[in-house]
Amino acid sequence: MKNERPVRLGILGCSDIARRRTLPAALKVPELTVAAVASRSEDNARAVAARFGGEAVVGYEALLESPDVDAVYVSLPTGLHHDWIVRALRAGKHVLAEKPLTARYPDTVTAVRLADSRGLTLMENLTFTQHSLHDAVREMLDEGSIGELRSLTGEFGFPPLPPGNVRYQPELAGGSLLDAGVYPLAAASMFLGPDLDVVGATLRMGTEAKVDVAGDALLCAPDGRTAHVSFGFEHAYRCAYTLWGSEGRIIVDRAFTPPPDFRPTVRLERADEVRERVLPADDQFAGTLACFVRAVTGGGSAAHSADVIARARLVSQVQGRARLLGDGWSGGADGR
CATH class of the missing domain: 3.30.360.10 (Dihydrodipicolinate Reductase; domain 2)
Structure with missing residues:
Protein backbone atom coordinates (compact mmCIF):
# COMPACT_ATOMS: atom_id res chain seq x y z
CA MET A 1 0.00 0.00 0.00
CA LYS A 2 1.55 3.32 -1.08
CA ASN A 3 1.55 6.08 1.48
CA GLU A 4 -0.06 8.66 -0.83
CA ARG A 5 -2.76 9.62 1.67
CA PRO A 6 -3.40 9.04 5.36
CA VAL A 7 -4.45 5.57 6.42
CA ARG A 8 -8.22 5.71 6.93
CA LEU A 9 -9.07 4.18 10.29
CA GLY A 10 -12.47 2.83 11.33
CA ILE A 11 -13.28 2.47 15.03
CA LEU A 12 -15.14 -0.62 16.24
CA GLY A 13 -16.52 0.26 19.67
CA CYS A 14 -16.52 3.45 21.71
CA SER A 15 -14.71 2.17 24.79
CA ASP A 16 -13.29 4.27 27.58
CA ILE A 17 -9.70 3.60 26.51
CA ALA A 18 -10.55 4.60 22.94
CA ARG A 19 -12.03 7.92 24.07
CA ARG A 20 -9.38 8.73 26.68
CA ARG A 21 -6.13 7.64 25.05
CA THR A 22 -6.22 6.04 21.59
CA LEU A 23 -8.35 8.53 19.66
CA PRO A 24 -6.74 11.67 21.16
CA ALA A 25 -3.40 10.13 20.15
CA ALA A 26 -4.72 9.45 16.63
CA LEU A 27 -5.14 13.18 16.14
CA LYS A 28 -1.37 13.55 16.64
CA VAL A 29 -0.46 11.14 13.82
CA PRO A 30 -0.67 13.01 10.49
CA GLU A 31 -0.39 9.78 8.47
CA LEU A 32 -3.67 8.58 10.01
CA THR A 33 -7.23 9.86 9.85
CA VAL A 34 -10.38 8.66 11.60
CA ALA A 35 -12.75 7.77 8.76
CA ALA A 36 -15.65 6.15 10.63
CA VAL A 37 -16.83 5.31 14.14
CA ALA A 38 -19.12 2.31 14.70
CA SER A 39 -21.20 1.56 17.76
CA ARG A 40 -24.37 -0.36 18.51
CA SER A 41 -25.69 3.00 19.75
CA GLU A 42 -26.19 5.78 17.21
CA ASP A 43 -25.82 8.38 19.97
CA ASN A 44 -22.42 6.97 21.03
CA ALA A 45 -21.17 6.81 17.46
CA ARG A 46 -22.26 10.39 16.77
CA ALA A 47 -20.70 11.71 19.98
CA VAL A 48 -17.32 10.12 19.30
CA ALA A 49 -17.33 11.05 15.61
CA ALA A 50 -18.16 14.66 16.48
CA ARG A 51 -15.09 14.81 18.71
CA PHE A 52 -12.55 12.86 16.67
CA GLY A 53 -13.87 12.97 13.11
CA GLY A 54 -15.26 10.43 10.70
CA GLU A 55 -18.69 9.15 9.82
CA ALA A 56 -20.95 7.81 12.57
CA VAL A 57 -21.99 4.23 11.75
CA VAL A 58 -24.55 2.06 13.54
CA GLY A 59 -23.34 -1.55 13.72
CA TYR A 60 -19.86 -3.00 13.32
CA GLU A 61 -20.55 -4.98 10.14
CA ALA A 62 -21.62 -1.84 8.30
CA LEU A 63 -18.23 -0.26 9.01
CA LEU A 64 -16.37 -3.33 7.71
CA GLU A 65 -18.30 -3.06 4.44
CA SER A 66 -17.17 0.53 3.87
CA PRO A 67 -14.70 1.02 0.98
CA ASP A 68 -13.57 4.24 2.68
CA VAL A 69 -11.90 2.35 5.57
CA ASP A 70 -8.40 0.89 5.18
CA ALA A 71 -7.90 -0.37 8.74
CA VAL A 72 -9.92 -0.86 11.89
CA TYR A 73 -9.23 -0.37 15.57
CA VAL A 74 -11.04 -3.05 17.59
CA SER A 75 -11.93 -1.50 20.93
CA LEU A 76 -14.42 -4.06 22.23
CA PRO A 77 -14.48 -6.34 25.31
CA THR A 78 -11.78 -8.99 25.09
CA GLY A 79 -14.24 -11.83 24.57
CA LEU A 80 -15.38 -10.23 21.30
CA HIS A 81 -11.94 -9.56 19.85
CA HIS A 82 -11.36 -12.76 17.91
CA ASP A 83 -14.67 -12.74 16.05
CA TRP A 84 -14.35 -9.13 14.92
CA ILE A 85 -10.64 -9.38 14.14
CA VAL A 86 -11.36 -12.31 11.82
CA ARG A 87 -14.30 -10.51 10.22
CA ALA A 88 -12.19 -7.41 9.64
CA LEU A 89 -9.31 -9.38 8.11
CA ARG A 90 -11.69 -11.25 5.82
CA ALA A 91 -13.09 -7.88 4.76
CA GLY A 92 -9.57 -6.91 3.70
CA LYS A 93 -8.89 -4.48 6.55
CA HIS A 94 -5.70 -4.10 8.54
CA VAL A 95 -6.37 -4.43 12.28
CA LEU A 96 -5.16 -2.80 15.47
CA ALA A 97 -6.86 -4.53 18.41
CA GLU A 98 -6.87 -3.70 22.10
CA LYS A 99 -4.82 -5.95 24.33
CA PRO A 100 -4.92 -8.84 24.69
CA LEU A 101 -5.32 -9.62 21.01
CA THR A 102 -7.68 -12.50 21.86
CA ALA A 103 -8.71 -14.39 24.99
CA ARG A 104 -7.26 -17.74 23.85
CA TYR A 105 -3.85 -18.74 22.56
CA PRO A 106 -5.24 -20.85 19.64
CA ASP A 107 -7.37 -17.89 18.55
CA THR A 108 -4.36 -15.59 18.58
CA VAL A 109 -2.39 -18.02 16.40
CA THR A 110 -5.35 -18.36 14.01
CA ALA A 111 -5.77 -14.59 13.70
CA VAL A 112 -2.07 -13.97 13.11
CA ARG A 113 -1.90 -16.67 10.45
CA LEU A 114 -4.98 -15.29 8.72
CA ALA A 115 -3.46 -11.81 8.63
CA ASP A 116 -0.17 -13.15 7.28
CA SER A 117 -1.92 -15.20 4.61
CA ARG A 118 -3.72 -12.11 3.34
CA GLY A 119 -0.76 -9.72 3.55
CA LEU A 120 -2.50 -7.62 6.19
CA THR A 121 -1.15 -6.01 9.34
CA LEU A 122 -2.49 -7.25 12.67
CA MET A 123 -1.20 -5.48 15.77
CA GLU A 124 -1.98 -5.62 19.46
CA ASN A 125 -2.51 -2.26 21.16
CA LEU A 126 -0.16 -3.02 24.06
CA THR A 127 1.11 0.51 23.96
CA PHE A 128 3.73 0.56 26.72
CA THR A 129 6.11 -1.39 24.48
CA GLN A 130 6.35 1.70 22.23
CA ALA A 286 0.65 7.91 19.42
CA GLY A 287 3.84 5.85 19.10
CA THR A 288 1.84 2.66 18.69
CA LEU A 289 -0.44 4.21 16.09
CA ALA A 290 2.56 5.52 14.16
CA CYS A 291 4.10 2.03 14.28
CA PHE A 292 0.83 0.57 13.02
CA VAL A 293 0.74 3.01 10.11
CA ARG A 294 4.33 2.13 9.17
CA ALA A 295 3.44 -1.55 9.19
CA VAL A 296 0.31 -0.96 7.08
CA THR A 297 2.10 1.15 4.49
CA GLY A 298 5.13 -1.14 4.48
CA GLY A 299 3.16 -4.36 4.23
CA GLY A 300 2.84 -6.45 7.37
CA SER A 301 4.71 -6.80 10.66
CA ALA A 302 6.16 -10.29 11.09
CA ALA A 303 8.31 -9.37 14.10
CA HIS A 304 5.29 -8.02 15.95
CA SER A 305 3.32 -11.17 15.12
CA ALA A 306 5.97 -13.34 16.76
CA ASP A 307 5.90 -11.17 19.89
CA VAL A 308 2.09 -11.36 20.10
CA ILE A 309 2.12 -15.15 19.83
CA ALA A 310 4.86 -15.44 22.46
CA ARG A 311 2.87 -13.28 24.90
CA ALA A 312 -0.33 -15.24 24.24
CA ARG A 313 1.53 -18.48 24.93
CA LEU A 314 2.66 -17.17 28.33
CA VAL A 315 -0.89 -16.15 29.26
Whole structure:
Protein backbone atom coordinates (compact mmCIF):
# COMPACT_ATOMS: atom_id res chain seq x y z
CA MET A 1 0.00 0.00 0.00
CA LYS A 2 1.55 3.32 -1.08
CA ASN A 3 1.55 6.08 1.48
CA GLU A 4 -0.06 8.66 -0.83
CA ARG A 5 -2.76 9.62 1.67
CA PRO A 6 -3.40 9.04 5.36
CA VAL A 7 -4.45 5.57 6.42
CA ARG A 8 -8.22 5.71 6.93
CA LEU A 9 -9.07 4.18 10.29
CA GLY A 10 -12.47 2.83 11.33
CA ILE A 11 -13.28 2.47 15.03
CA LEU A 12 -15.14 -0.62 16.24
CA GLY A 13 -16.52 0.26 19.67
CA CYS A 14 -16.52 3.45 21.71
CA SER A 15 -14.71 2.17 24.79
CA ASP A 16 -13.29 4.27 27.58
CA ILE A 17 -9.70 3.60 26.51
CA ALA A 18 -10.55 4.60 22.94
CA ARG A 19 -12.03 7.92 24.07
CA ARG A 20 -9.38 8.73 26.68
CA ARG A 21 -6.13 7.64 25.05
CA THR A 22 -6.22 6.04 21.59
CA LEU A 23 -8.35 8.53 19.66
CA PRO A 24 -6.74 11.67 21.16
CA ALA A 25 -3.40 10.13 20.15
CA ALA A 26 -4.72 9.45 16.63
CA LEU A 27 -5.14 13.18 16.14
CA LYS A 28 -1.37 13.55 16.64
CA VAL A 29 -0.46 11.14 13.82
CA PRO A 30 -0.67 13.01 10.49
CA GLU A 31 -0.39 9.78 8.47
CA LEU A 32 -3.67 8.58 10.01
CA THR A 33 -7.23 9.86 9.85
CA VAL A 34 -10.38 8.66 11.60
CA ALA A 35 -12.75 7.77 8.76
CA ALA A 36 -15.65 6.15 10.63
CA VAL A 37 -16.83 5.31 14.14
CA ALA A 38 -19.12 2.31 14.70
CA SER A 39 -21.20 1.56 17.76
CA ARG A 40 -24.37 -0.36 18.51
CA SER A 41 -25.69 3.00 19.75
CA GLU A 42 -26.19 5.78 17.21
CA ASP A 43 -25.82 8.38 19.97
CA ASN A 44 -22.42 6.97 21.03
CA ALA A 45 -21.17 6.81 17.46
CA ARG A 46 -22.26 10.39 16.77
CA ALA A 47 -20.70 11.71 19.98
CA VAL A 48 -17.32 10.12 19.30
CA ALA A 49 -17.33 11.05 15.61
CA ALA A 50 -18.16 14.66 16.48
CA ARG A 51 -15.09 14.81 18.71
CA PHE A 52 -12.55 12.86 16.67
CA GLY A 53 -13.87 12.97 13.11
CA GLY A 54 -15.26 10.43 10.70
CA GLU A 55 -18.69 9.15 9.82
CA ALA A 56 -20.95 7.81 12.57
CA VAL A 57 -21.99 4.23 11.75
CA VAL A 58 -24.55 2.06 13.54
CA GLY A 59 -23.34 -1.55 13.72
CA TYR A 60 -19.86 -3.00 13.32
CA GLU A 61 -20.55 -4.98 10.14
CA ALA A 62 -21.62 -1.84 8.30
CA LEU A 63 -18.23 -0.26 9.01
CA LEU A 64 -16.37 -3.33 7.71
CA GLU A 65 -18.30 -3.06 4.44
CA SER A 66 -17.17 0.53 3.87
CA PRO A 67 -14.70 1.02 0.98
CA ASP A 68 -13.57 4.24 2.68
CA VAL A 69 -11.90 2.35 5.57
CA ASP A 70 -8.40 0.89 5.18
CA ALA A 71 -7.90 -0.37 8.74
CA VAL A 72 -9.92 -0.86 11.89
CA TYR A 73 -9.23 -0.37 15.57
CA VAL A 74 -11.04 -3.05 17.59
CA SER A 75 -11.93 -1.50 20.93
CA LEU A 76 -14.42 -4.06 22.23
CA PRO A 77 -14.48 -6.34 25.31
CA THR A 78 -11.78 -8.99 25.09
CA GLY A 79 -14.24 -11.83 24.57
CA LEU A 80 -15.38 -10.23 21.30
CA HIS A 81 -11.94 -9.56 19.85
CA HIS A 82 -11.36 -12.76 17.91
CA ASP A 83 -14.67 -12.74 16.05
CA TRP A 84 -14.35 -9.13 14.92
CA ILE A 85 -10.64 -9.38 14.14
CA VAL A 86 -11.36 -12.31 11.82
CA ARG A 87 -14.30 -10.51 10.22
CA ALA A 88 -12.19 -7.41 9.64
CA LEU A 89 -9.31 -9.38 8.11
CA ARG A 90 -11.69 -11.25 5.82
CA ALA A 91 -13.09 -7.88 4.76
CA GLY A 92 -9.57 -6.91 3.70
CA LYS A 93 -8.89 -4.48 6.55
CA HIS A 94 -5.70 -4.10 8.54
CA VAL A 95 -6.37 -4.43 12.28
CA LEU A 96 -5.16 -2.80 15.47
CA ALA A 97 -6.86 -4.53 18.41
CA GLU A 98 -6.87 -3.70 22.10
CA LYS A 99 -4.82 -5.95 24.33
CA PRO A 100 -4.92 -8.84 24.69
CA LEU A 101 -5.32 -9.62 21.01
CA THR A 102 -7.68 -12.50 21.86
CA ALA A 103 -8.71 -14.39 24.99
CA ARG A 104 -7.26 -17.74 23.85
CA TYR A 105 -3.85 -18.74 22.56
CA PRO A 106 -5.24 -20.85 19.64
CA ASP A 107 -7.37 -17.89 18.55
CA THR A 108 -4.36 -15.59 18.58
CA VAL A 109 -2.39 -18.02 16.40
CA THR A 110 -5.35 -18.36 14.01
CA ALA A 111 -5.77 -14.59 13.70
CA VAL A 112 -2.07 -13.97 13.11
CA ARG A 113 -1.90 -16.67 10.45
CA LEU A 114 -4.98 -15.29 8.72
CA ALA A 115 -3.46 -11.81 8.63
CA ASP A 116 -0.17 -13.15 7.28
CA SER A 117 -1.92 -15.20 4.61
CA ARG A 118 -3.72 -12.11 3.34
CA GLY A 119 -0.76 -9.72 3.55
CA LEU A 120 -2.50 -7.62 6.19
CA THR A 121 -1.15 -6.01 9.34
CA LEU A 122 -2.49 -7.25 12.67
CA MET A 123 -1.20 -5.48 15.77
CA GLU A 124 -1.98 -5.62 19.46
CA ASN A 125 -2.51 -2.26 21.16
CA LEU A 126 -0.16 -3.02 24.06
CA THR A 127 1.11 0.51 23.96
CA PHE A 128 3.73 0.56 26.72
CA THR A 129 6.11 -1.39 24.48
CA GLN A 130 6.35 1.70 22.23
CA HIS A 131 7.33 4.15 25.00
CA SER A 132 10.87 5.50 24.64
CA LEU A 133 11.39 4.89 28.37
CA HIS A 134 12.10 1.22 27.74
CA ASP A 135 14.66 1.98 25.05
CA ALA A 136 16.54 4.02 27.67
CA VAL A 137 16.40 1.07 30.07
CA ARG A 138 17.76 -1.25 27.37
CA GLU A 139 20.63 1.17 26.79
CA MET A 140 21.46 1.09 30.50
CA LEU A 141 21.51 -2.70 30.40
CA ASP A 142 23.69 -2.74 27.29
CA GLU A 143 26.13 -0.34 28.98
CA GLY A 144 26.50 -2.77 31.89
CA SER A 145 24.92 -0.45 34.45
CA ILE A 146 23.83 -3.39 36.60
CA GLY A 147 26.25 -6.01 35.34
CA GLU A 148 24.58 -9.16 34.05
CA LEU A 149 20.79 -9.22 34.29
CA ARG A 150 19.68 -12.01 36.64
CA SER A 151 15.96 -11.52 37.21
CA LEU A 152 12.92 -9.29 36.76
CA THR A 153 9.97 -8.51 38.98
CA GLY A 154 6.91 -6.75 37.61
CA GLU A 155 3.66 -5.57 39.17
CA PHE A 156 0.48 -4.06 37.83
CA GLY A 157 -2.47 -3.77 40.16
CA PHE A 158 -5.15 -1.32 41.20
CA PRO A 159 -8.14 -1.09 43.59
CA PRO A 160 -11.43 -2.95 43.00
CA LEU A 161 -13.57 -1.76 40.13
CA PRO A 162 -17.26 -0.78 40.30
CA PRO A 163 -19.67 -3.74 40.33
CA GLY A 164 -20.78 -4.63 36.83
CA ASN A 165 -17.54 -3.49 35.21
CA VAL A 166 -16.82 -5.49 32.05
CA ARG A 167 -13.63 -6.84 33.66
CA TYR A 168 -15.82 -8.84 36.09
CA GLN A 169 -17.83 -10.54 33.33
CA PRO A 170 -16.55 -14.04 32.50
CA GLU A 171 -18.66 -14.28 29.34
CA LEU A 172 -16.66 -11.34 27.94
CA ALA A 173 -13.28 -12.78 29.03
CA GLY A 174 -12.89 -10.58 32.06
CA GLY A 175 -10.35 -11.12 34.81
CA SER A 176 -7.11 -9.61 36.03
CA LEU A 177 -4.75 -11.86 34.05
CA LEU A 178 -6.06 -10.76 30.66
CA ASP A 179 -6.52 -7.14 31.74
CA ALA A 180 -3.53 -6.39 34.00
CA GLY A 181 -1.31 -9.46 33.99
CA VAL A 182 -0.41 -9.11 30.33
CA TYR A 183 1.66 -6.01 31.13
CA PRO A 184 4.30 -7.50 33.48
CA LEU A 185 4.30 -10.70 31.42
CA ALA A 186 5.15 -8.61 28.35
CA ALA A 187 7.87 -6.79 30.30
CA ALA A 188 9.40 -10.13 31.23
CA SER A 189 9.47 -11.16 27.56
CA MET A 190 10.88 -7.78 26.58
CA PHE A 191 13.97 -8.12 28.76
CA LEU A 192 14.42 -11.88 29.23
CA GLY A 193 13.46 -13.03 25.74
CA PRO A 194 10.45 -14.72 24.10
CA ASP A 195 11.24 -18.28 25.21
CA LEU A 196 10.14 -17.95 28.82
CA ASP A 197 8.32 -20.81 30.49
CA VAL A 198 5.78 -20.55 33.33
CA VAL A 199 6.97 -22.83 36.13
CA GLY A 200 4.33 -21.87 38.70
CA ALA A 201 1.33 -19.59 39.09
CA THR A 202 -1.70 -18.75 41.21
CA LEU A 203 -4.98 -17.07 40.31
CA ARG A 204 -7.31 -15.84 43.04
CA MET A 205 -10.96 -16.00 42.03
CA GLY A 206 -13.60 -13.48 43.04
CA THR A 207 -16.33 -14.53 45.43
CA GLU A 208 -19.13 -12.91 43.42
CA ALA A 209 -17.82 -12.31 39.91
CA LYS A 210 -16.38 -15.63 38.78
CA VAL A 211 -13.20 -14.27 37.26
CA ASP A 212 -9.67 -14.07 38.59
CA VAL A 213 -9.15 -10.87 40.58
CA ALA A 214 -5.45 -11.34 41.36
CA GLY A 215 -2.53 -13.55 40.48
CA ASP A 216 1.18 -14.26 40.42
CA ALA A 217 3.45 -16.19 38.10
CA LEU A 218 7.04 -17.42 38.21
CA LEU A 219 8.80 -17.68 34.86
CA CYS A 220 12.15 -19.09 33.78
CA ALA A 221 14.25 -18.41 30.69
CA PRO A 222 16.29 -21.16 29.00
CA ASP A 223 19.48 -19.63 30.46
CA GLY A 224 18.12 -19.82 34.03
CA ARG A 225 17.15 -16.18 34.50
CA THR A 226 13.78 -15.72 36.18
CA ALA A 227 10.83 -13.36 36.44
CA HIS A 228 8.14 -12.98 39.09
CA VAL A 229 5.03 -11.04 38.08
CA SER A 230 2.05 -9.95 40.19
CA PHE A 231 -1.24 -8.40 39.10
CA GLY A 232 -4.80 -7.82 40.21
CA PHE A 233 -7.82 -5.71 41.03
CA GLU A 234 -7.40 -5.82 44.84
CA HIS A 235 -4.36 -3.65 45.36
CA ALA A 236 -3.11 -0.19 46.07
CA TYR A 237 -2.05 1.13 42.68
CA ARG A 238 1.32 -0.12 41.46
CA CYS A 239 2.67 -0.14 37.93
CA ALA A 240 6.37 -1.01 37.93
CA TYR A 241 9.18 -3.38 37.10
CA THR A 242 12.64 -3.96 38.56
CA LEU A 243 15.65 -5.42 36.79
CA TRP A 244 18.11 -7.05 39.21
CA GLY A 245 21.61 -7.70 37.99
CA SER A 246 24.95 -8.93 39.26
CA GLU A 247 26.02 -5.39 40.21
CA GLY A 248 22.83 -3.42 40.86
CA ARG A 249 19.18 -2.78 40.13
CA ILE A 250 17.14 -0.65 37.72
CA ILE A 251 13.72 0.36 39.08
CA VAL A 252 11.03 1.74 36.78
CA ASP A 253 7.82 3.17 38.27
CA ARG A 254 4.72 4.16 36.27
CA ALA A 255 6.09 1.69 33.74
CA PHE A 256 2.98 0.62 31.83
CA THR A 257 0.46 3.47 31.72
CA PRO A 258 2.24 6.85 31.97
CA PRO A 259 0.19 9.83 30.73
CA PRO A 260 1.56 11.52 27.60
CA ASP A 261 2.83 14.53 29.56
CA PHE A 262 4.48 12.47 32.32
CA ARG A 263 8.29 12.46 32.59
CA PRO A 264 9.25 8.98 33.87
CA THR A 265 12.06 8.43 36.34
CA VAL A 266 14.45 5.48 36.20
CA ARG A 267 16.31 4.68 39.43
CA LEU A 268 19.71 3.00 39.34
CA GLU A 269 20.93 1.39 42.56
CA ARG A 270 24.47 0.08 42.93
CA ALA A 271 26.62 -0.65 45.97
CA ASP A 272 28.36 2.72 45.75
CA GLU A 273 25.66 4.93 44.25
CA VAL A 274 21.97 5.67 43.85
CA ARG A 275 21.11 7.72 40.80
CA GLU A 276 17.82 8.85 39.25
CA ARG A 277 17.41 9.74 35.60
CA VAL A 278 14.38 11.76 34.49
CA LEU A 279 13.41 10.94 30.91
CA PRO A 280 11.39 12.90 28.34
CA ALA A 281 7.62 12.61 28.23
CA ASP A 282 6.28 10.39 25.46
CA ASP A 283 2.84 9.46 24.14
CA GLN A 284 2.94 5.67 23.85
CA PHE A 285 -0.47 5.55 22.19
CA ALA A 286 0.65 7.91 19.42
CA GLY A 287 3.84 5.85 19.10
CA THR A 288 1.84 2.66 18.69
CA LEU A 289 -0.44 4.21 16.09
CA ALA A 290 2.56 5.52 14.16
CA CYS A 291 4.10 2.03 14.28
CA PHE A 292 0.83 0.57 13.02
CA VAL A 293 0.74 3.01 10.11
CA ARG A 294 4.33 2.13 9.17
CA ALA A 295 3.44 -1.55 9.19
CA VAL A 296 0.31 -0.96 7.08
CA THR A 297 2.10 1.15 4.49
CA GLY A 298 5.13 -1.14 4.48
CA GLY A 299 3.16 -4.36 4.23
CA GLY A 300 2.84 -6.45 7.37
CA SER A 301 4.71 -6.80 10.66
CA ALA A 302 6.16 -10.29 11.09
CA ALA A 303 8.31 -9.37 14.10
CA HIS A 304 5.29 -8.02 15.95
CA SER A 305 3.32 -11.17 15.12
CA ALA A 306 5.97 -13.34 16.76
CA ASP A 307 5.90 -11.17 19.89
CA VAL A 308 2.09 -11.36 20.10
CA ILE A 309 2.12 -15.15 19.83
CA ALA A 310 4.86 -15.44 22.46
CA ARG A 311 2.87 -13.28 24.90
CA ALA A 312 -0.33 -15.24 24.24
CA ARG A 313 1.53 -18.48 24.93
CA LEU A 314 2.66 -17.17 28.33
CA VAL A 315 -0.89 -16.15 29.26
CA SER A 316 -2.14 -19.59 28.25
CA GLN A 317 0.54 -21.24 30.39
CA VAL A 318 -0.49 -19.17 33.41
CA GLN A 319 -4.11 -20.19 32.85
CA GLY A 320 -3.23 -23.84 32.45
CA ARG A 321 -0.71 -24.17 35.28
CA ALA A 322 -2.17 -21.89 37.93
CA ARG A 323 -3.43 -23.06 41.27
CA LEU A 324 -6.85 -21.44 41.70
CA LEU A 325 -7.45 -19.83 45.08
CA GLY A 326 -10.68 -18.61 46.62
CA ASP A 327 -14.00 -19.81 47.97
CA GLY A 328 -15.10 -22.99 46.21
CA TRP A 329 -12.09 -23.09 43.90
CA SER A 330 -9.20 -25.56 43.85
CA GLY A 331 -6.86 -27.27 41.44
CA GLY A 332 -5.68 -25.90 38.09
CA ALA A 333 -7.27 -24.18 35.12
CA ASP A 334 -7.69 -25.77 31.74
CA GLY A 335 -5.75 -23.15 29.79
CA ARG A 336 -8.46 -22.50 27.23
